[in-house]
Amino acid sequence: MKLNGVRVPHKKNTAGSPSLRLPIPETVTIPMSMHIGKPAAVLVKRGDSVKVGQLIGKADGFVSAPVHSSVSGTVKKIDEITASNGSKVSAVIIETDGLQEISEEIQKPVVNDFESFINAVKASGIVGLGGAGFPTFVKLGVKDLSKVEEIVINSAECEPYITSDTRTMLEKTEYISKGIDALQKYMQAKRIIIGIENNKKECVQKMQELASQKSGVEVHVLPSIYPQGGEKVLIYNTTKKIVPKGGLPLDVGVIVINCTTLAEIAKYLETGMPLVEKCITVDGSAVREPKNVVAPIGTPLTKLFDFCSGFKSEPEKVLYGGPMMGIAVPSLDEPVLKNTNAVIAMDKNEAKPPKVTPCINCGACLNHCPLKLDPREIARAYKRNSAEDLQMLCVDLCMECGCCSYVCPAKRPLVQTNKLAKAKLREYVNSKKAEGEGKK
Ligand code: SF4
Ligand code: SF4
Known part of the structure; x- marks a missing residue:
């Protein structure tokens, strides 16, 4: 058995670039949800002094994660921000003092089993x-x-x-x-x-x-x-x-x-120092000097690009993550998150949406899908609005890797359709579940 995939250009321009530390920004915005699961519950309020590593968000459920301050400074406000997936999430905005004082809470954990x-x-x-x-x-x-x-x-x-x-x-x-x-x-x-x-x-x-x-x-x-x-x-x-x-x-x-x-x-x-900073690859055709940058969590993305000498051309699209699975960033004020491993800024040429033409039934999408899904049939079932067919086609297993879109000669937006189809199927499964519970 062979699992498929695609050969993509590596573009590992920064592989030989040692990571460089970003100067502490004036403010950081630390969201309470940088993980899958329930957002953390805010523990601080406006005016509170905080130090590096201090717990500012308590894990609030079995699948949740605590959040710590990445800087020392003063809490400017607790705000509701829009995450890149469109959901609203609480965030702690901290004005930094540049001292990076370490919290007294930091202690090496006692681990013996x-x-x-x-x-x-x-x-x-x-x-x-x-x-x-x-x-x-x-x-x-x-x-x-x-x-x-x-x-x-x-x-x-x-x-x-x-x-x-x-x-x-x-x-x-x-x-x-x-x-x-x-x-x-x-x-x-x-x-x-x-x-x-x-x-x-x-x-x-x-x-x-x-x-x-x-x-x-x-x-x-x-x-x-x-x-x-x-x-x-x-x-x-x-x-x-x-x-x-x-x-x-x-x-x-x-x-x-x-x-x-x-x-x-x-x-x-x-x-005993919790996760408060990340190494991020800053690259893409619009970036003047691509680098690997170590930045406090919550740093505005714009600071990363400034540190890389800005843009050599107007960025058309900026992504959290790589070009295959990355998520478009709505604004350069968005913060560095725990799971941000790269930010990629593409120029007009790189970001140019391809011309979509009708499917020619070549089967390349199916042949290259690592999970052997059939994106062509999934797209058709989605168009027919058939949640039953989407279930039969196992769209829920799609890992959104983008291989199908990448190889499609007709440039069909298959991965985007799969995302929508997965949401449709989730809705259908939930409504069936609710229906079943109603009958009990
Ligand atoms: S995005 Fe989904 S359907 Fe497309 S190749 Fe990847 S796993 Fe297969
Ligand atoms: S790769 Fe594109 S053109 Fe070929 S079958 Fe799949 S959707 Fe159709």
Whole structure:
């Protein structure tokens, strides 16, 4: 069996650029929802003084994550902002004092078993930093550890432009190493696999050196085919296991964790400093000097671009994330989020929407879909407004990787249609559920 994908231009312009620290901005805007799940509950009010690492948002539900101040300064206001997905979310706006005083709350956590390890991961505020934003303590907090056969460290970084994981592997190798030790000690991981694309030669070498010093750690060097870092794709290509339809990686005994997420866990275990800053790749055809920038969470994106000497041409489109799966940013005042690994500014040429023509039934979309979905038929079912057909076509499994749109010679907006179709199917499933409950 072979999982499909596409060959995309790598554009890893910043792979060799060491990360540079951004000067502290005058204000930061820290949203209470930078994760999948329930937003955190605000703990501070206007006028409060805050310090770096101080808890300002309490996790408010089982799937939620705490939020910490990334700066020292004064809370200017608690506001409601519009997130890039259109939802309204509370945010703490802090005027910085430039001192970056560390909160007295910061303490190295006491970790001696699985439970205290999971509690520490929860307190760190760490969420999936590869872009997913799922609270990491929920992912690692499995009920039965004996079910975990492999932990795969996702170091594929298959999206064009993005090199922030590359910098983690090169600059924070020690934290990845300590993170692996923690997984072996507290999660009794029997087999750890680092999955990495072959276009990152220096990283491959670093990871192989690291693995050679440990037992139970393997490095799998994988072809650079997008979306190699997609969870199900990576699981198959490293373990040959297939996650069942609608199932989770744990159903086949696997947990996948991003390499930067793991490094941040190790950093928290060593220092007690929660997730308050991120390394972000700032690139795209409109950016004058692409860089990897370390910035406090909540920093306005405009500061990142200023730090990269601004734009060489007017940006037509700015994305959180890479060009394949990134989300359009409505304004440059949007903040750096926990799961922001890149911001890409495209000029007119790069962002130019392609001319859409009718489907020619070539089947390329189906042939390149890593999950073997049929985007052409999904688009037709969506047009017919048939939620039943969308369910039959398993549109809910679509990981929105964009391979189908990328290969379509007619330039049909297949991934966008899939997103809409998934929403339609969710609505249908929920209404069926409500109907069923009403009959009880
Ligand atoms: S249908 Fe979904 S999973 Fe398949 S290629 Fe398109 S976006 Fe990717
Ligand atoms: S790739 Fe485009 S043109 Fe070809 S079958 Fe799919 S939707 Fe139609």
